[in-house]
Amino acid sequence: MTDRPYELVIGIETHVELATESKMFCGCAAKWFGAPPNSLVCPVCLGLPGALPVPNKRAIELAMVAGLALNCEVPAHTKFDRKNYMYPDLPKGYQISQYDLPLNVKGWLEITTSAGNKRVGITRAHLEEDTANSKHGEGYALIDFNRSGVPLLEIVSEPDMTSVEEALAYVRALREVLVFSGVSEVRFEQGAGRFDVNVSIRFSEKGAIRWPPQSEIKNMNSYAALEEAVPYEADRLWQEWQAGGELRTRKGKITVGWSPERKQTFLQRSKEDVQDYRYFPEPDLVAFAPTRADVERLRASIPELPIARRARFTREYGLSDYDARILVDDRALADFFEAAVRAAGGDAKTVANWVTGEFLRYLKNDGGSAAGAKITPAQLGALVALVKKGEVSSSAAKDVFAEMWQTGSAPDAIVKSKGLTQVSDESAIAAAVDAVLAENPRAIADYKAGKTRALAALVGPVMKRMGGNANPGLVNQVLADRISPARRGGERMRDILDIDNLGSIAAENDRRLLKYFITTPTYESLKTQQKYVAIGRKGTGKTALYQGLEAAKAPDTFIAGLAFNEYPWKLHDHALNANAAESERFVNSWRFLILVEAAKLVLSDESFGPDEPTKALRAFVEANWGDVKFSHRKFYEPEKFMVTRSEIRPQAMGISAAAVTKEWVERSRLGESIGSTLDWLESVLAAALARDKTYFVLFDELDTNFDPEDQSYGLRLVGLLLAAKKTASWAQGINRHLRAVIFLREDIFNHLQFSDKNKIREDAAITVKWNDDESGPESLKSLIDERVRAEMDLSHFERDPWGVLFDAGERMRGTQQKYKHMTARTYLRPRDMIKFANLALTEAQSRIRNEGGKHQITNVDIQRARPAYSDYLVSEFDDELAAYKSGWRDLLGVLRRLGREVFARAEFNLA
Amino acid sequence: MIGYIKRGGSGGGTDTVYQYKSPLAGWDPEATQFRVHPGLKEHLGLIEER
Incomplete structure (x- = not known):
């Protein structure tokens, strides 16, 4: 991707011929492509003197349908105008067009790019007549008037597009809308549709915004041309500006052409201004006013448009974005699919597999369109139903399909005649x-x-x-x-059909997590208090570790699990110490919370009789929060806190509570006055924490609403890490087993800047990581094995769990094992592996129910799961990267345009 | 998301170095060939290498 030193501004004028039988102002046939030259002409479209135009009602209706589909307003009055200019392909010397009262104004079109959805404004869409076709040879020119007078709709966008990806998405979306609404076939390749792209660049120079005159690249008729010409012309404008060319002084825009052979633009003419055309109302035609009833009738005739249909396919039929895109790409194919689903009596996913698989494969081999195929939707639906009922096997069904494709015969007849009826007895x-x-x-x-x-x-x-x-x-x-x-x-042992899934990809939603929790070295180092900061990428299982540790509660192990989603950070901020150095501002507020949570753990130990230290702790907690079981989310809720001023010293059997002076302070002053209370709490806890017991205060879900730009977010986390460090060294110093354990996303930890960071990383932190080895406690295989063992009730069977669920004998293409095939598609995160396995499991269950076959996950199931898995992986990226890198979606667009898995640096720079 | 292709990998062929797998390997500014992470292929509609 090139980092351009300027912004791109793109607007597009698109011309499409309307799908009428006859021309705009005469009765000649409008389907001119391929007809003998000058065979579809009459005095009107030849522009002979005295010939009068008669408007084509259908063309006006189609133009209005296009406008309505593009969310345009239909003005109360509209008229035709003459646009006067001289050119051999325009024998009248003027083109009948629309000037100040077009048929459609102020609309919009929604486009989808890797950055998401965006509306591009439609300025206007007006009706006009096409010109004749000129062909230039060596020393001569030929003119074919067959195209002259064909109804043409010109759709003008607002200059709302800022990248080539958006421009391409616009032209593609526009084509889809026009084709789906039956307005035009938009045959760019036949010259029956073309677009002019206005390209300008905007940049800042010496503190001023520069916006040099634009170039209009005329008459493009392919996506490839647009993709190459726009960046070329934008760069050319930039270079010309830098070189001090005439662009610096020119006022008006220029018109250029694109040479696909030379891969460069060439100057055609300096663009006329609108007054040069001497527009005036067409005297041979009357102005007209569409009625409300006409508008509503036409609006009702618009079918469901692609973007809405894709959304419905994923919502209603449970299809992946990938399948929905393929099906909706062609209206006839989408119609075919829906009709087949009805005929099959549901089972949309299986029908989609047939349509995007066998059906499209045959269609591609033989050419033709979905609407023209011999096989009907009802027949495909009947075939799917036969497989589902078990009357024909899935492999035999493919042979039946091949026969149906050739002959158009009904599937049951083929099954009978070929003796393919499946025995289910x-x-x-x-x-x-x-x-x-x-x-x-x-x-x-x-x-x-x-x-x-x-x-x-x-x-x-x-x-x-x-x-x-x-x-x-x-x-x-x-x-x-x-x-x-x-x-x-x-x-x-449970069958594959008896299990729901292998667990949730979010540990917080997985009630069965502890059933298949595996003990990793990371877990051990936290449990034994060697480490107290667990760092890991998103999805690596930090919350699972948190839950595993929380579940380690025992008579001698006390654990407070604190999740910080929905935590009132604003209240916490009241307790910051404004007088401290920046990185220290939140340290005391966290130490306060940690020590009070430790006090609550001590108070929950029922094996302890009440002694002086516990009585003092109870009195302190109850005075501030009412009871000793309050939620950490209410920690900074009180508006006043009771703090202590003390000269207190621990005694052999407890402390002298009488020596404590108490006073109430406002929450806003807590930060600066809490120091002595922390000393007091530490001294009491030193006596109250048991030597032979272990205490944990766990901090999870600290990454909710992480914003790298939010400075106080970072300072809070730095404060927590330093508070945990102080807690650990204090507890070690008095020989007690108390730790504040923090679970933190690696990217957030890396983002934080503070002086003790390396020390914490070296001494306190452990990275949660997984590998693709075949065994070992940190291998993704062990993780899946444990889940399969639990879900399939394998505890009484001496089996390799992976081999029970997955068809381990069958290799993927290139003899790759399924396990490696799957892990290569993950980011070595449990979340990815579980998601992929769950999707493959669903595919396997659907296949077994509908097509039969092995009661294991096979290659086919994994292949079928890949599109949905791929969509999932991108959405995971979106979550993680969108906070830092706004351009990452542009990168996706570039990769999509490159179109290949492996690419060279030069190709990338060009894209 | 993108790895760079390094010659002389296992078996004498090529290896793809991804940051998520080898966080310490760094990025090779001289690399000329790159590979998109296989998990993104379907979403981006990429042609697979055979």
């Missing part, structure tokens, strides 16, 4: 299974010894006995039941 399958098992006693022994692949090896022989028509899902099930009867009672 359990007793017939059981008989075949028994026969095969009798021939393969070794396989039974292998399976019982944990080699799950032994089962898969028997499927083939059973299928062979059944003539290839047995329901494979049922074959697998019967085989497993026959080999391992324990499955049907007592200690039963």
Whole structure:
């Protein structure tokens, strides 16, 4: 991506021919492309003297439909005007167009880029007639008047676009709207649609904003041209300005053309001003006023537009953005899909797989359109229903589809005629299974010894006995039941269809987390109080660690788990010490909270009889907060705090509470007056904390609403880290086991700047990390294994959990193991792995229910899960990067344009 | 999100260095070939390397 020293400002005028049968002002056929030259002409479109125009009603209606679809207002009055200029392709010497009262004004079009959605304003959309077509040869020029007078809609955008990506998104979205609403076929490639792009640059120079005159790149008819010409012309303007060229003094804009061969623009002419055209009302046509009824009738005729349809497909049918994009890209394909879903009686995801898979593959091979395919939506729906009912296997269904594609025959007829009916009769399958098992006693022994692949090896022989028509899902099930009867009672391993998922990707939402919590070295170092700051990237499992630690409560282990979502930070800010150095401002406010939480833990220890220290702590906590079980979210809620001024000294068996002087201070003065109270609390706690017990105060969810620009956010965290450090060294000094443990996102920790940061990183912090090894406590495989073991009830079975859920015998393309294939698509974070496995599990369950096959996650399931997983991964990035790097979505746009996984630096710079 | 391709990886071929996997490797300003993280392929509609 180039970091340009200027802003781009882009506006686009798009011309599209309307989908009418006849021309704008005469009865000649409008479908001129491919017709013999000058065969579709009459006196009107040849501009012969005395010929009078008659407006085409349908063209006016289509122009209004376009305007309404582009959210335009329809003015009460409209008229045609003459635009006068001389050119051989315009025999009348003027073009009938619209000047000051166009048909449509003030609309907008929503575009989607990697930065999200944006509205581009539509200034106007007016109706005019197209010109003839000139062809230039060596020393001669030919003119074909077939195109002359074809109705043309000119749509003028506001200069709202600021990047090539937005310009491309605009032209694509506009094309979609016009095609979907039936206004135009927008055949850019035939010259029946073209766009002029106004490019200007804006920048600051010596403190002044410069906005040199723009260039209009005329008559472009491909996305590729737009993509190349706009940055070229913008850079050319910049270079010319820098070189002190005539751009510095020129007033008006220029018109340039684009040479795709030379990859550069060339000057066509200095642009005329509007007064040069001598516009005046067309005297041969009357002005007209569309009625409200006409407008509403036309508005009602507009079908659902692409952006709304895509949103509905994901919402209503549960499709991924990826599938929705592919389907809605072509209106006929989207219609086909919806009709097929109705015919199949639901099961949209399976239908979408067929349409985006087999259907599009055949369509691409054979050419043609979805609407013209021999296979009908009803037939595809019927085929999906047959698979779902188990009457045909999914592999046989592909053969049936191939036959349907060729002949257009009904699927049930093909199934019958080819003898592909699937046998789902359990007793017939059981008989075949028994026969095969009798021939393969070794396989039974292998399976019982944990080699799950032994089962898969028997499927083939059973299928062979059944003539290839047995329901494979049922074959697998019967085989497993026959080999391992324990499955049907007592200690039963759960089937893939019986499990919901492998856990939530957010630990705070996962009630079953502790069932499959794994003890990692990170966990151990926190639990043994060697470390007290857990740093990890988002999604690496910090909250899981927090919950694992919180669950370690025991008679000798006291834990306060404090989550800081919905924490009233504003109240906390009242307690800052404005007199302290910046990084120290929040230290005391946090020490106060930590020590009081430690006091609450001491008071919760019922094995302790009340002694002097605990009585003093109880009195202090109750005076300030009413009771000893208040939430940390209410810590800074009181408007006044009781603080202590003391000369107190610990005694052998407690302290002398009588020596404490108490006074009430306003919350706003707490920061500066809390010091002696902290000393007092430490001295009392030194006596109250038991030597042989362990105390933890845990801090999680500190990253909610993180804003790198918010200075007080950073200072609060610095204060907390320093307070935790002080707590640790104080507790070590008096030989007590108290730690404030902080769970913090790595990027936030890295962002903080304070003098003791390296010391904390070295002495106190541990990084939560995972790897893609096949085993070991920090491997993602161990993490998934534990979840599979818990979810599938494998505790009584000596099996490799991964191999039970995933078809481990089958390799991905390039002989890559599934595990490595999956981890390569993650950021080595449990969250990604769990999400990917859950999506693959859902695909596997849907496949087994609808198409049959292995009761394990197979390659196909993983492939099908990838689009939705990829959408998820991008949304994760969005969460993490949007706070720092506003340009990261532009980067996505550049990568999308590059279109390839591997690219060279030079290609990247160009894009 | 993007890794740079380094020659002389395991097996004598090439390796892709991603920051998330090798935080200490740094960025090679001389690198000429890059690879988009495989997890983003479908979202961006990228053609896969074979």
